[in-house]
Amino acid sequence: xxxxxxxxxxxxxxxxxxxxxxxxxxxxxxxxxxxxxxxxxxxxxxxxxxxxxxxxxxxxxxxxxxxxxxxxxxxxxxxxxxxxxxxxxxxxxxxxxxxxxxxxxxxxxxxxxxxxxxxxxxxxxxxxxxxxxxxxxxxxxxxxxxxxxxxxxxxxxxxxxxxxxxxxxxxxxxxxxxxxxxxxxxxxxxxxxxxxxxxxxxxxxxxxxxxxxxxxxxxxxxxxxxxxxxxxxxxxxxxxxxxxxxxxxxxxxxxxxxxxxxxxxxxxxxxxxxxxxxxxxxxxxxxxxxxxxxxxxxxxxxxxxxxxxxxxxxxxxxxxxxxxxxxxxxxxxxxxxxxxxxxxxxxxxxxxxxxxxxxxxxxxxxxxxxxxxxxxxxxxxxxxxxxxxxxxxxxxxxxxxxxxxxxxxxxxxxxxxxxxxxxxxxxxxxxxxxxxxxxxxxxxxxxxxxxxxxxxxxxxxxxxxxxxxxxxxxxxxxxxxx
Amino acid sequence: xxxxxxxxxxxxxxxxxxxxxxxxxxxxxxxxxxxxxxxxxxxxxxxxxxxxxxxxxxxxxxxxxxxxxxxxxxxxxxxxxxxxxxxxxxxxxxxxxxxxxxxxxxxxxxxxxxxxxxxxxxxxx
Numbered sequence: 001x002x003x004x005x006x007x008x009x010x011x012x013x014x015x016x017x018x019x020x021x022x023x024x025x026x027x028x029x030x031x032x033x034x035x036x037x038x039x040x041x042x043x044x045x046x047x048x049x050x051x052x053x054x055x056x057x058x059x060x061x062x063x064x065x066x067x068x069x070x071x072x073x074x075x076x077x078x079x080x081x082x083x084x085x086x087x088x089x090x091x092x093x094x095x096x097x098x099x100x101x102x103x104x105x106x107x108x109x110x111x112x113x114x115x116x117x118x119x120x121x122x123x124x125x126x127x128x129x130x131x132x133x134x135x136x137x138x139x140x141x142x143x144x145x146x147x148x149x150x151x152x153x154x155x156x157x158x159x160x161x162x163x164x165x166x167x168x169x170x171x172x173x174x175x176x177x178x179x180x181x182x183x184x185x186x187x188x189x190x191x192x193x194x195x196x197x198x199x200x201x202x203x204x205x206x207x208x209x210x211x212x213x214x215x216x217x218x219x220x221x222x223x224x225x226x227x228x229x230x231x232x233x234x235x236x237x238x239x240x241x242x243x244x245x246x247x248x249x250x251x252x253x254x255x256x257x258x259x260x261x262x263x264x265x266x267x268x269x270x271x272x273x274x275x276x277x278x279x280x281x282x283x284x285x286x287x288x289x290x291x292x293x294x295x296x297x298x299x300x301x302x303x304x305x306x307x308x309x310x311x312x313x314x315x316x317x318x319x320x321x322x323x324x325x326x327x328x329x330x331x332x333x334x335x336x337x338x339x340x341x342x343x344x345x346x347x348x349x350x351x352x353x354x355x356x357x358x359x360x361x362x363x364x365x366x367x368x369x370x371x372x373x374x375x376x377x378x379x380x381x382x383x384x385x386x387x388x389x390x391x392x393x394x395x396x397x398x399x400x401x402x403x404x405x406x407x408x409x410x411x412x413x414x415x416x417x418x419x420x421x422x423x424x425x426x427x428x429x430x431x432x433x434x435x436x437x438x439x440x441x442x443x444x445x446x447x448x449x450x451x452x453x454x455x456x457x458x459x460x461x462x463x464x465x466x467x468x469x470x471x472x473x474x475x476x477x478x479x480x481x482x
Numbered sequence: 483x484x485x486x487x488x489x490x491x492x493x494x495x496x497x498x499x500x501x502x503x504x505x506x507x508x509x510x511x512x513x514x515x516x517x518x519x520x521x522x523x524x525x526x527x528x529x530x531x532x533x534x535x536x537x538x539x540x541x542x543x544x545x546x547x548x549x550x551x552x553x554x555x556x557x558x559x560x561x562x563x564x565x566x567x568x569x570x571x572x573x574x575x576x577x578x579x580x581x582x583x584x585x586x587x588x589x590x591x592x593x594x595x596x597x598x599x600x601x602x603x604x605x606x607x
Contacts, residue, residue, distance in 0.1 A: 171547065186549075412545040418516075469544040470570070473521035 014046035075410035075422025078270035086332030100323035111308035126257020127287030140265030140284025160209040204236035214243035216376035230260025249377035252346030272333035283329035351427035362438035378424035392448040402459035491599035517543040559585035
């Protein structure tokens with residue numbers, strides 16, 4: 001009975017005729033759309049009272065784990081705390097109430113904000129121009145490769161259709177190349193977990209459109225050969241794309257633009273502290289060097305003398321999203337940058353790296369770290385040996401963490417590490433939380449040897465323990481069946 | 483770990499069975515175990531070309547998506563299309579769940595016998 005109450009969907013709570021008045025009364029004359037566009041039957045929206053809605057969302061909130069609930073070391077996702085100030089700024093009526101179709105002359109503050117955000121983020125990344133249209137990271141990657149493709153084609157260089165991606169890359173990189181109709185060339189990492197220069201030299205050629213790379217990479221390692229890597233690609237006629245997922249480790253310290261990258265995406269919802277992971281929405285801002293700026297999406301906000309307006313780049317690839325992207329996310333990101341300032345941004349990166357190394361060094365006597373040495377903002381453990389000796393896998397440890405109110409780290413990624421667990425504590429965790437997480441990981445390790453059985457069934461305290469992953473992947477039920 | 487004596491193997495954990503002038507290709511018990519439950523597979527079509535060392539299919543498990551590499555160059559002569567609807571056969575019976583048959587073979591890579599492959603698995607896992 002208890003379970004049934006918790007599992008009710010909002011549609012199941014609906015009762016004919018029930019409702020609430022959350023929307024204000026209409027204060028403009030009604031305008032009916034074209035008769036042909038009207039739907040035949042009203043949509044079957046849930047009919048619930050305000051108390052039902054309020055309880056529904058509170059209930060869901062209780063059943064989940066967000067960064068406001070506890071430690072959330074999800075590697076490559078930078079689940080840092082989202083300051084309340086950002087929410088306050090985004091709620092200012094001038095930002096929250098703006099309509100994308102109102103004349104530019106009446107939204108000067110919003111345009112100025114977009115221009116300032118472009119300026120500060122271009123400075124942090126070493127880029128010349130930026131767009132905020134993409135809705136999130138993968139969307140930004142897609143735009144980034146569109147720009148590279150447009151650049152080559154504008155020069156009549158049509159043979160370049162290959163994108164080089166190291167085997168430690170985020171899965172979105174090869175997917176982005178495929179979505180752009182390009183071929184992925186995968187190159188293996190060297191023994192240090194970085195790009196193998198000889199393999200890269202052998203892979204480039206007249207068909208190379210570009211390279212996609214994140215630095216630090218997904219193993220949490222800074223590739224010291226980065227200048228040589230981007231030079232090899234440039235000399236072959238390709239361009240370099242920087243996947244900004246791991247920018248948190250280096251912001252304010254090193255700039256992708258100075259490393260030889262031509263185009264980047266930023267996840268404002270990771271590095272710049274805006275909500276994500278069930279919250280959001282995201283923002284996959286794309287920055288580029290001047291040579292790619294003529295291809296940027298339409299409606300670029302620019303300063304025109306004293307005022308602000310829009311400009312269409314001459315060889316624009318067109319539009320990649322309706323209007324100007326997720327504007328309020330940019331408001332929060334700029335609020336974050338201006339709050340921290342140049343010193344604060346740098347300090348955030350330093351503390352992110354310090355926290356990752358601190359946690360790693362609290363547990364590396366028990367757990368095997370995939371690659372030795374000082375890590376950047378995240379590190380990867382391999383639980384292959386633990387699994388062999390105790391039967392307890394990376395997944396079991398991840399599940400067991402839930403019983404301690406810790407969100408699992410990223411599992412089974414990067415693919416080149418067996419039984420991988422990837423931890424990214426972020427800079428906003430206090431030392432006590434890192435000590436607690438280390439203690440928990442040590443307890444789980446001890447239990448794996450003394451009494452592994454409960455770990456194989458963990459978690460024991462959550463509303464859902466081990467859902468059927470095969471069924472979820474093969475036969476997902478994504479809509480309510482009336 | 484099941485490693486049939488009569489098959490040949492690649493270092494990327496595909497198995498190869500010679501049947502006259504064709505070869506059958508699938509993935510090994512070691513591979514399916516490492517991947518975990520397989521939920522999707524993409525296969526080439528009959529008549530497609532495959533190149534030695536290049537990917538001809540990919541499988542998606544609950545953990546990851548992985549490319550499957552061809553140990554030979556040639557033409558796809560048959561495809562086990564049943565796998566598209568029930569990829570779990572690969573977990574249940576990796577050596578029965580062949581993926582493709584290749585004919586008109588022009589090039590083939592170095593293959594391991596069962597003993598050498600068993601040694602490789604020992605080193606990796």
